[in-house]
Amino acid sequence: MAVKPLVETDFYRMQTRLALRNCGVIDPESIDEYIARDGYQALARALLDLQPADVIQIMKDSGLRGRGGGGFPAGLKWSFTAANAADQKYVVCNADEGDPGAFMDRSVLEGDPHAIVEAMAICGYATGATEGYVYVRAEYPIAVKRLEIAIAAAKELGLLGKNILGSGFDFELFIRLGAGAFVCGEETALMTSIEGNRGEPRPRPPYPAVKGLFAKPTTENNVETFANVPQIILHGAEPFAAMGTEKSKGSKVFALGGNITNTGLVEIPMGTTLREVIEVIGGGIPGGHKFKAVQTGGPSGGCIPAEHLDIAIDYDNLSAIGCMIGSGGMIVMDDSKCMVDIARFFLDFTVDESCGKCSPCRIGTKRMLEILDKIIAGEGTLADVDKLEELAYHIKENSLCGLGQTAPNPVLATLRFFRDEYIAHVTEHRCPAGVCKSMLTYKIDPDKCIGCTLCARACPVNAISGKVKEVHVIDPLKCIKCGACETACKKVHAVYKG
Amino acid sequence: MTREELTAARDAAVQTMTNTPQGKPITRVVVGLATCGIAAGATPVLAAFQEAIAAAGLDSVKALQTGCIGMCQFEPLAEITVPGQEKVTYVNMTPDKAREVVQKHLVGGSVIEEYTVGAVA
Secondary structure: OOOOOHHHHHHHHOOOOOOOOOOOOOOOOOOHHHOOOOOOHHHHHHHOOOHHHHHHHHHHHHHOOOOOOOEEHHHHHHHHHHHOOOOOEEEEEEEEEOOOOOEEEEEEEHHHHHHHHHHHHHHHHHHHOOOEEEEEEEEOOOHHHHHHHHHHHHHHHOOOEHHHHHHOOOOEEEEEEEEOOOOOHHHHHHHHHHHOOOOOOOOOOOOOOOOOOOHOOOOEEEEEHHHHHHHHHOOOOOHHHHEOOOOOEEEEEEEEEEEEOOOOOEEEEOOOHHHHHHHHOOOOOOOOOOOOEEEEOHOOOOEEEEHHHOOEOOOHHHHHHOOOOOEEOOOOOOOOOOHHHHHHHHHHHHHHHHHOOHHHHHHHHHHHHHHHHHHHOOOOOHHHHHHHHHHHHHHHOOOOHHHHHHHOOHHHHHHHHOOHHHHHHHHHHOOOOOOOHHHOEEEEEOOOOOOOOOHHHHHHOOEEEEEOOOOOOEOOOOOOOOOOHHHHHOOOEEEEEE | OOOHHHHHHHHHHHHHEOOOOOOOOOOEEEEEEHHHHHHHHHHHHHHHHHHHHHOOOOEEEEEEEEEOOEEEHHOOEEEEEEEOOOOEEEEOOHHHHHHHHHHHHHHHOEEEEEEEHHHHH
């Protein structure tokens, strides 16, 4: 039969599904289906065949790094918690996915919740923790429901609770719902929030491995990091370490979106190039537009221009050009986007989400936003661009937590790769992409206008005058730049942005 | 539960997923019911599959929910695995298309190619 299978489509053929191995395969609400796919075998191997130190060694050998964006080696993180003696330790799963356009963690929790339950129990055994918390956004009701079902089913079978698989190891798992504050994705703020306090970060050190949740040694990993753990423990470090680049092993899940033909959830081996993701898996840019930039790392990341598309995706390559892998949001932008406006969008987000505890972030990002607003309004100067850059570095260096330390990145990355757009805004008062409204005027080409009156009838503020079959004119003082006339003039395209 | 019981549970679960209690090989129909799929209307698609399968008396076909299959723009997605055959992925499903797929593919044995992913990607 000649029916093309999914795995042969351009979208799938370059993908490798490790973290997503059960997503779209099993019924996530059935523990039996998870068990059928070797579920909880890794936990059995850890508890019954391995010492905690062995588990940590496998994790170190695998080369798995934090998938939430930080990229810290997971095995090393676990070893720090294991090294600290305490009467109580904790495992925390960060499922407070907050980057605009990112949905990797939600998909894992909704498609394979038992993998997280199993991984957290393994982490508990390795680090000496007997309690775990999953901190998940309340905006993910289906993820929460499926996780609750998974925890209850695991308890029922004795895969959570007392004396798991007869090993003498006890582990309990709890869910805490986050109320949607972006800062709570920062590990110390997340723990403060679990403790029942206002979600604000605190200075590190002490790191969570020393003094974390309820002031006890705590290991915190992201959902996708945990999703990789059972397969690593079950099959050993080698298969995982064999995939990827020298310093970034395994695969990474991305939520591909924006101006791209194929949107979706994509898992690729580390080392795949951005061009392969965008042109092959993503199917390129639709609508005859040209690629302009790809944004990774959300409000903490940067925009990568076309000249860097052949970079192999890994933690270090992306940091080398001032960007980051981030948690996995990948937003593709075509040539209709203004990069100053994009920088403003992300900065506006961080200004909103800054918790206000430290002044570099609270005041600094606000001042940066004001400068960007000035530039977008056509009132900026070259001195403003310099000031923006200077402020950005100060905020990066002096903010308390990751939110503030990375908040200027979208501005810095666009300044680095698209400085000419900033310059055009401040010296020529022109927005090259024609996005910033203050700098654009709608005009009617008298040679093309046929006097059909469509534009005048579409104008909500009566800014267009002219008689039937005569050339129409837009009054710039009345015009609110809504673009309704341009849309209406679709036959002869006489209306244009000038 | 002991390790032996876990392994026994795995073997039993594999058995339940592949064969009916009467020993007939099971055809699996999965519909992507993550948030994305549900938002695109996958819930009535799954219900239509289940009703049509029951109405056709196909006792060796199981229609289930699953997580995100991955291709957002083609949601709702449904995948059918007939034992011994390549998995078929149907895109942009509706309850009507689901009923048609049950009749033509599951009862009649012929894939509706124009609804498959190969037709669009």
